[in-house]
Amino acid sequence: MHTTMKRSRQRDAILTYLCTRTDHPTAEMVYTALQETIPNISLGTVYRNLSQLAENGIILRISCDGKVDHFDATTTPHPHFFCTSCGCLEDICAPLPYDPISFVSPEFKGTIKDCTIIYSGTCEKCSINEA
Amino acid sequence: MHTTMKRSRQRDAILTYLCTRTDHPTAEMVYTALQETIPNISLGTVYRNLSQLAENGIILRISCDGKVDHFDATTTPHPHFFCTSCGCLEDICAPLPYDPISFVSPEFKGTIKDCTIIYSGTCEKCSINEA
C-alpha cells in the first residue's frame, strides 16, 4: 500500500502521545491533546497517521461499539474492558491459562491471525453512579 | 426507553429473516432482502428495528471493524470469526474449557456483563484467493 514511510513531526508526536496513555484514546482525543504542541495540526492528519500506523502493525485499532475507534500502542494481545455506559475502554487483567486460538475446531478452513477479547459492562465509576 | 412494544409486519419480517440466516447480516443486507416481501420498506425502519431488538436483547449487535454492524439472532454467547479481507462475519467453533469471565482479576472494580470473542484473519474463500 505505502512504498516507504518518511518521518514526520506529526506522526512522531501521535505515536509518542499514544505511548504515554493507557486509556486507548480515540482520534478526536489524540487530536485535542496534540493541539497543545502542534497548534495547527489537522484532524485529517491524525486519522491518516493512526490508520497508517495501525496498518503497519505499529499500533492497534480497537472497535468496540461500532461508533468510535480506539487506539493502543501496546500491540501484544491483551484483553480489554469496554464500558457500555460511558464508552470508555480500559485494559483489564484477565490472564487466560490457555490460548483461545488453540481451541478452534480443525474443521475451520480459513487462516486465523488473531483473537480479540473484549469484556463489557459498567466501569468502576459508572457502577458507583448507577447504584 | 420504550413503554410497550407493539407488533409490526416490518419488525416481524426482520426478526424472521435474521433467524433464517447464519451469516450475521448488516442492516443494508436485511433491507435488500426484505424488499422482496415488503417492497416499500424503508432503510430507516430497518435500522430502527434492529436497534430496538438489540436493546431488548432479542438479537445481538456485533461490531468487528468499526465500520458496519452485523446482527445475529442467536443471543447465547458464542465466538465469531471476522475476515479482514472480505469483511464477512461467521460463527466459528471454538469451545473454551472455561468461562473467560472467571479469569478476570478480583482487583477489577467494575461490573462485567459479557465477554465478546472475535477471531480474525482470512476466511476460507479469501485464503484460497490469496494463495
Added chain:
DNA sequence: GTGTTTGCAAACAATTTGCAGAATT
C-alpha cells in the same frame, strides 16, 4: 382513542479523500 410504528428526507457523526504546497530523504 391512545400510543407506537412507518416511510421519507434531512441531519448527523466518524472517517476518508483530493488537492496544492511544505517537508523529508
Added chain:
DNA sequence: AATTCTGCAAATTGTTTGCAAACAC
C-alpha cells in the same frame, strides 16, 4: 529531484432523527 506528508475543505459512509400519516391494541 523525487516522493511522502501536511492542512484544509469537501465528500463519503453508516446510522439516527423529525415529521405527519398509518397501524396496533
